[in-house]
Amino acid sequence: MSPRGGQLRLAISGTAAEGFCSRFSQEPADQSVVRGQRVILSCVVFNYSGIVQWTKDGLALGIGEDLRAWPRYRVLRVQELGQYNLEILSADLSDDSLYECQAPDAALRSRRAKLTVLIPPDDPVIDGGPEVLLNAGESYNLSCVSRGAKPPSMIEWLKDGLPVDGAASTTEVLPDRKRVTTRSYLPIQPVDTDTGRNYSCVATNLAIPTGKSTTVTLNVHHPPTVTLSIEPRSVLEGDRVTFTCQAHANPPIMGYRWAKGGVVLQGARESVFTTKADHSFFTEPVSCLVFNAVGKTNVSILVDVHFGPILLVEPQPKTVDVDSDVTLNCKWAGNPPLTLTWFKKGSNMVLSNSNQLYLKSVSQADAGQYVCKAIVPRIGVGETEVTLTVNGPPIISSDPVQYAVRGERGEVKCYIASTPPPDKIVWAWKENVWEKEKGTLLERYTVEQSKQSAEGGGVQSTLTINNVMESDFLSSYNCTAWNSFGPGTMIITLEEKEEVPVGIIAGGTVGSTILLFIFLLVLVLIFYRQRKGSRRGVTLGKPDIKVETINKETHSLEEDSGSVSTASRMVKAMYSPFKDDIELKSDLRSDTLDTRQEYDLKDPTNGYYNVRASTHDEVRPASRSTMHYSDYRSPAGTPGGAASITCYDPRPPSRLSHISYAQFNTFTRGASDFPGDCSLLDSTSQLAYDNYGYPSHYQTYRMGFAPSTPSGSETGLGKYGSSTRFSYTSQHSDYSHSRHTQRMQTHV
Numbered sequence: 001m002s003p004r005g006g007q008l009r010l011a012i013s014g015t016a017a018e019g020f021c022s023r024f025s026q027e028p029a030d031q032s033v034v035r036g037q038r039v040i041l042s043c044v045v046f047n048y049s050g051i052v053q054w055t056k057d058g059l060a061l062g063i064g065e066d067l068r069a070w071p072r073y074r075v076l077r078v079q080e081l082g083q084y085n086l087e088i089l090s091a092d093l094s095d096d097s098l099y100e101c102q103a104p105d106a107a108l109r110s111r112r113a114k115l116t117v118l119i120p121p122d123d124p125v126i127d128g129g130p131e132v133l134l135n136a137g138e139s140y141n142l143s144c145v146s147r148g149a150k151p152p153s154m155i156e157w158l159k160d161g162l163p164v165d166g167a168a169s170t171t172e173v174l175p176d177r178k179r180v181t182t183r184s185y186l187p188i189q190p191v192d193t194d195t196g197r198n199y200s201c202v203a204t205n206l207a208i209p210t211g212k213s214t215t216v217t218l219n220v221h222h223p224p225t226v227t228l229s230i231e232p233r234s235v236l237e238g239d240r241v242t243f244t245c246q247a248h249a250n251p252p253i254m255g256y257r258w259a260k261g262g263v264v265l266q267g268a269r270e271s272v273f274t275t276k277a278d279h280s281f282f283t284e285p286v287s288c289l290v291f292n293a294v295g296k297t298n299v300s301i302l303v304d305v306h307f308g309p310i311l312l313v314e315p316q317p318k319t320v321d322v323d324s325d326v327t328l329n330c331k332w333a334g335n336p337p338l339t340l341t342w343f344k345k346g347s348n349m350v351l352s353n354s355n356q357l358y359l360k361s362v363s364q365a366d367a368g369q370y371v372c373k374a375i376v377p378r379i380g381v382g383e384t385e386v387t388l389t390v391n392g393p394p395i396i397s398s399d400p401v402q403y404a405v406r407g408e409r410g411e412v413k414c415y416i417a418s419t420p421p422p423d424k425i426v427w428a429w430k431e432n433v434w435e436k437e438k439g440t441l442l443e444r445y446t447v448e449q450s451k452q453s454a455e456g457g458g459v460q461s462t463l464t465i466n467n468v469m470e471s472d473f474l475s476s477y478n479c480t481a482w483n484s485f486g487p488g489t490m491i492i493t494l495e496e497k498e499e500v501p502v503g504i505i506a507g508g509t510v511g512s513t514i515l516l517f518i519f520l521l522v523l524v525l526i527f528y529r530q531r532k533g534s535r536r537g538v539t540l541g542k543p544d545i546k547v548e549t550i551n552k553e554t555h556s557l558e559e560d561s562g563s564v565s566t567a568s569r570m571v572k573a574m575y576s577p578f579k580d581d582i583e584l585k586s587d588l589r590s591d592t593l594d595t596r597q598e599y600d601l602k603d604p605t606n607g608y609y610n611v612r613a614s615t616h617d618e619v620r621p622a623s624r625s626t627m628h629y630s631d632y633r634s635p636a637g638t639p640g641g642a643a644s645i646t647c648y649d650p651r652p653p654s655r656l657s658h659i660s661y662a663q664f665n666t667f668t669r670g671a672s673d674f675p676g677d678c679s680l681l682d683s684t685s686q687l688a689y690d691n692y693g694y695p696s697h698y699q700t701y702r703m704g705f706a707p708s709t710p711s712g713s714e715t716g717l718g719k720y721g722s723s724t725r726f727s728y729t730s731q732h733s734d735y736s737h738s739r740h741t742q743r744m745q746t747h748v
Contacts, residue, residue: 022048022106025082028099028113033091034207035119040076041086043101043110050105052077052084057097061086091117093150093178118207119179121149126201129216134190135295136222142186144201144214148179151205155184158200158213192222192250223295224249228288230301235277237307243273245288247297257289279307282335308380309334313355315372315386319419322364322392322485328357330372330384338376345369345385364392367419394418394481394488403497410468412492414479417458422481422488425449425461429477434463465494 026044033039045052054061054075067073072095076085088095096117101110126132127143134140146153152171157164167186174181184201188194197218204211224247231242247253258268261284265273273286281303289298313331320326332338342352345368351357359366367390373383394416404410416422427434427447440446446464461479465472477492 022046022103022108024101024103024108024110027110028086028101030114030116032116032118032206033088033095035092035117036090039088039091039095039115041088041099041101041113041115043084043086045082045084045101045103045106045108048082048103048106048108049079050103053102053104054084054086055100055102058100088115091115093117093119093176096150096178117150118205119148119150120208121146121153121182121203121205121212123212124153124155124201124203124214126199126214126216129214131217131219132199133219133221134188134194136190136192136194136220136225137295137297139187139189142188142199142201142216144184144186144203145181146184146201146203146212147181148174149182149203149205149207150179152180153182153203153205155182156202156204156211157184157186158202160198161200164199190218190220190222192220192225194218195220221294222250223292224253224290224297226288226290226297226299228286228299228301230286230303234304234306237278237305239277240274241277241281241303243275243286243288243301245271245273245290245299247271247288247290249290249292249294249297251293253290254292255290257291259287259289260284262287277303277305279305279310279333279335281305282307283333304335306335306376306379308376309338309374309382311374311382311384314384315370317387317389319389319391320362322390323361326359326362326388328359328370328372328386328388329355330357330386331355332372332374332382334374334376334379334382336377336379338374341373341375343371343373345371359388362388362390364390364395364418366390389419391419391485393486394422394483396479396481396488396490398479398490398492400490401493401495403495404465404468404472405497405499406468406470406473408468408499410465410472410494412463412465412477412479412494414461414463414481414490414492415452415458416461416479416481416488418481418483418485418488420483420485422459422483424482425459426480426482427461427463427477428480429463430471430475 023046024044025046026042028041028043031039031041041054043052043054051063052075053063054073061067061070061073065075065077067075072089072092074087074089076087077083084101086099086101095115098112098114100112102108124144124146127145132140132142142157144155144157146155155167155169157167164186167184169182169184172181172183173179182203186199188199195218198215199218200213200215202211202213226245226247229244229246231244235241243258245256245258256269256271258265258273261280271288273288282305283302285300285302287298287300289296291297309332311331312333313329315328315330318326318328328342330340330342332340340353340355341350342357343350344366351359351370357370357372367388369385369387371383371385373381375381395418396414396416398413398415402412414425414427416425424435425437432441432445434441434445434447436447438446438448444466446466447461448464449459449461452458452460459481461481463477463479473494473496475494477494478489479492480487480489482488
């Protein structure tokens with residue numbers, strides 16, 4: 001078959017295939033190829049035998065297998081399979097394009113395939129290599145450049161074969177707009193031990209995954225290497241602290257410099273520095289600078305100083321309107337860490353534990369002093385105050401009920417506290433209204449205003465009423481104040497106050513003074529008796545003591561009782577402690593005397609009281625208490641002695657034991673206990689009391705008193721004659737006044 005006949009058969013075949021659907025069974029795909037390597041782009045057309053061509057960036061490469069215009073390009077055709085692959089040999093940067101497979105006879109075009117040509121970077125270069133001269137302690141940036149890579153290279157740093165972080169990179173696109181130069185900077189701060197260390201720069205990209213590298217060696221000249229220490233590590237403010245600066249260098253050290261908080265400490269030139277620590281050492285570091293011919297090294301350290309609270313930010317007073325928000329600031333410093341609290345002065349409620357106190361929608365009640373308090377554990381406490389002023393309507397804080405005396409000058413006071421101060425104060429009572437700051441109304445009413453000098457200020461408006469009348473107590477007094485924030489109102493009621501006569505006040509004062517003097521005198525007497533009785537070694541025995549009161553008053557007993565002053569009756573009641581004094585003395589008897597004989601003691605009263613002492617073993621008759629009114633006479637002239645026996649019953653038994661001192665007691669009696677013929681007593685009668693001990697089986701009364709009489713009954717001794725007790729040792733009596741001549745006799 002001739003070539004011509006073969007072409008004919010292709011044409012026939014192509015014509016015959018027109019009845020079938022042609023399509024791409026494989027289209028070219030995106031690919032990457034390293035520069036200099038071979039790459040094949042695939043294209044397979046199903047059921048097609050026509051012309052197939054490739055385009056590059058839209059430009060046709062030609063028809064046929066050998067593309068003469070592109071010597072490194074060739075179409076790999078396998079007709080039976082419908083395969084028309086494009087082969088590119090020794091790919092170059094110019095091959096980096098978009099490729100498309102086309103079947104014009106079937107009007108078919110494949111997808112565009114991107115061919116990426118990968119270009120490895122040039123060998124990286126480190127500036128200053130192969131040996132970099134550095135000074136220890138000085139920052140230095142190692143720089144590595146990787147040029148002409150596609151895609152841009154990634155640069156990694158190695159220090160003696162180990163990765164180092166902290167590098168920063170920049171890129172630069174070359175004029176062909178496809179290759180990129182990358183520069184990497186590695187900041188280092190070499191030390192004296194870095195001499196001889198190797199730093200490597202490794203550049204990699206997709207074209208060379210293993211990367212390309214270059215290495216430099218460091219040659220470090222170092223200034224002094226310094227170690228700064230402190231002793232002790234923690235100190236209290238005011239204690240001494242020592243800093244030690246240890247250094248070595250090559251060449252040798254030339255000198256030292258000390259500084260605190262950046263300020264050079266003059267005179268500190270040695271390796272050791274000692275000073276007294278204060279709170280500033282906690283925030284201002286102490287530094288030691290050591291230098292030699294190469295350079296200098298500066299090392300700093302903070303001191304752990306324990307100190308009490310120090311106010312750094314003082315709170316400022318604030319003035320705000322009511323219902324607004326406010327923030328108060330306060331800042332303290334302390335070590336160990338402090339605890340900060342906010343609270344309102346006069347209250348223990350903690351409002352905040354931070355440097356700020358935030359108050360939301362404040363009211364006038366929130367105004368006042370706020371305390372910012374700092375507590376440093378085991379060190380100290382500090383606090384500061386700040387004033388919060390709240391602008392609002394007037395607040396009236398007067399007493400709602402006030403008092404005045406009828407017929408005299410009265411005042412109704414209205415105290416207004418507000419910020420800003422009130423612009424107007426109005427009084428309204430009855431049908432009266434007063435709006436002026438001061439003045440007189442109806443001649444009886446006067447209004448005055450005064451500013452208060454006390455803390456908090458305020459204004460007091462006083463409505464003065466001359467010659468207070470009954471009608472003034474029947475009216476309510478309305479005090480209303482205005483300022484720019486609104487009004488404040490209070491209704492005040494005026495009530496009548498009873499006036500206490502000056503005579504009663506003066507009399508009460510004089511009486512109280514007299515009673516106080518008498519009370520002190522009694523206390524002195526009790527103390528004297530206690531000390532005197534404590535020196536006795538035996539107990540006073542009084543088996544049968546008679547206490548006799550001689551009354552030379554010309555009036556009757558009831559008249560005497562009624563005429564006795566209130567002060568005198570109070571003195572009587574004050575004698576009751578004598579009984580407790582006597583019982584105390586009886587317990588102070590001496591147990592050192594074991595004799596059973598009687599002792600004749602020297603009578604301290606010089607015979608006025610004849611008291612016989614006896615031993616405790618002596619048999620004593622039972623005591624009894626009987627009231628005898630031997631000298632009282634009836635109006636008919638009955639002899640006092642007879643009348644007294646028949647008119648008066650014996651007094652109730654006493655609770656006094658046989659070892660207690662004789663004691664005078666009166667007992668309450670009803671008026672009906674005395675016969676009618678005994679109701680009147682002779683003015684010259686003598687009242688005698690016998691005090692005896694009763695046997696133990698007799699009925700006794702608590703505290704030595706008889707049962708109480710029905711209410712309203714009068715006693716036989718008058719309305720002041722109940723339960724008054726006297727010690728026989730007492731030399732003070734109500735009856736020692738000029739109107740009475742009494743004495744007490746004790747008969748054994």
